[in-house]
Amino acid sequence: MENRIRKQWKKASSDEIGEYVESIHQAIKNTPCPVDQLKQFTDTVRRNSCGECVICREGLLQLALVTDGITQGLGREQDVEIIQDISADLVSGSSCDYGKAVGKIIKQKIAEYEDDVTKHIKRKRCDGLVCNKLITFYAAPESCSGCSKCIGACPVNAIAGGEGLIHVIDVARCNRCGDCEAVCSDKAILRAGAVLPKLPEAPVPVGSFLADAESGGLMSRKRRRKSEQ
Numbered sequence: 001m002e003n004r005i006r007k008q009w010k011k012a013s014s015d016e017i018g019e020y021v022e023s024i025h026q027a028i029k030n031t032p033c034p035v036d037q038l039k040q041f042t043d044t045v046r047r048n049s050c051g052e053c054v055i056c057r058e059g060l061l062q063l064a065l066v067t068d069g070i071t072q073g074l075g076r077e078q079d080v081e082i083i084q085d086i087s088a089d090l091v092s093g094s095s096c097d098y099g100k101a102v103g104k105i106i107k108q109k110i111a112e113y114e115d116d117v118t119k120h121i122k123r124k125r126c127d128g129l130v131c132n133k134l135i136t137f138y139a140a141p142e143s144c145s146g147c148s149k150c151i152g153a154c155p156v157n158a159i160a161g162g163e164g165l166i167h168v169i170d171v172a173r174c175n176r177c178g179d180c181e182a183v184c185s186d187k188a189i190l191r192a193g194a195v196l197p198k199l200p201e202a203p204v205p206v207g208s209f210l211a212d213a214e215s216g217g218l219m220s221r222k223r224r225r226k227s228e229q
Contacts, residue, residue, distance in 0.1 A: 014097045021045065021101040033128030034113035035120050038083075038106070039067040045102045056099035059086045063106065071131040075121035083110050083117075129191040132176045136192045138199060139167040141209040143188035150180035150189060165203035171196075 012020075028040040046060040063086055066079050087110065090103025110117065119125045126134040139150070139159075146164040158174040161167030167188075169180070181189040200209045 012097075017097040018101045021098065021105065024048070025105050031128065031130055033071075033126055033130035034109065034116045035067065035070055035126070036128070036130045038109055038113075038117075039064070039071050041105070041109075042067050045098075049098065050096075053095040053099060055089055055093040056095070056102075059090050059099070060102065062086055070117065070120050071126075071133070073120075073124050073131075073133040075117075077121060079121060080110065080114060080117055125193060127193070129193070132178050135176065136171055136194070136196060137174060137176065137178070137180060137189055138169055138171075138192060138196055140188045140190050140197075141166050141200060143186050144206065145186050145188070146206045147186065149183045149185065153179040153183040155179065161203040164206055166200055166206055166209055168200060168203055 024044050025041060028037050028044070031037055031040070042060060042063040046064045049056055049060055051057045063083060066082055069075055070079060083106065087103045087106035090099045091107065094100045094103065116127065119127065120131065120134060124134050129135050139161075144161075144166045146161060146166060148161060148163060148167070150167060151159045151161060154174075155177060156173055156175050158170045159167050159180060160170065169189075181191075
């Protein structure tokens with residue numbers, strides 16, 4: 001928001017301010033992760049604050065830092081209480097209705113989604129698969145064409161494979177930047193939580209891993225029959 005508009009909060013009516021803050025809230029509700037919603041909301045309202053009120057200025061800055069840290073896997077157990085305390089301070093101590101309106105929405109969201117915030121902090125888990133640092137990327141064997149675009153895009157060389165091979169992402173080396181997902185035209189790079197689906201341990205020819213799965217382990221049964229003869 002332009003500085004000229006920022007200076008108008010003291011002149012705006014309570015309804016106008018409330019409607020503006022609610023419009024920011026509604027604009028970020030499409031993401032399936034409520035913690036990411038909190039991060040986006042606090043960052044946006046922080047940048048649109050006039051900055052004249054210390055409680056509002058510093059409170060929104062701290063909320064933006066805390067919520068961003070939670071989505072990055074750096075959350076601490078006391079963060080929920082910190083968010084609750086700061087939002088309450090905004091409601092009671094802001095000089096204008098902007099900080100009060102923001103504080104009310106944050107209080108509402110932290111009360112409604114406290115379990116999701118706690119999962120991010122204690123279990124490093126994002127059920128919405130939005131917070132990159134808390135998820136796992138993998139190449140789906142049934143979709144990977146072996147084009148190697150993701151290999152070239154990976155900044156930490158965490159993807160093994162080659163032309164015509166199903167690519168395999170080294171979860172331990174992956175920095176979860178999402179660059180591989182962005183360049184994959186086959187939409188084969190998918191997201192998962194801590195538990196991954198059945199995947200090849202090393203690159204194998206495209207189609208072979210899926211064929212083995214559909215055959216119900218045909219190759220292993222053949223090996224067992226031979227050993228029994």
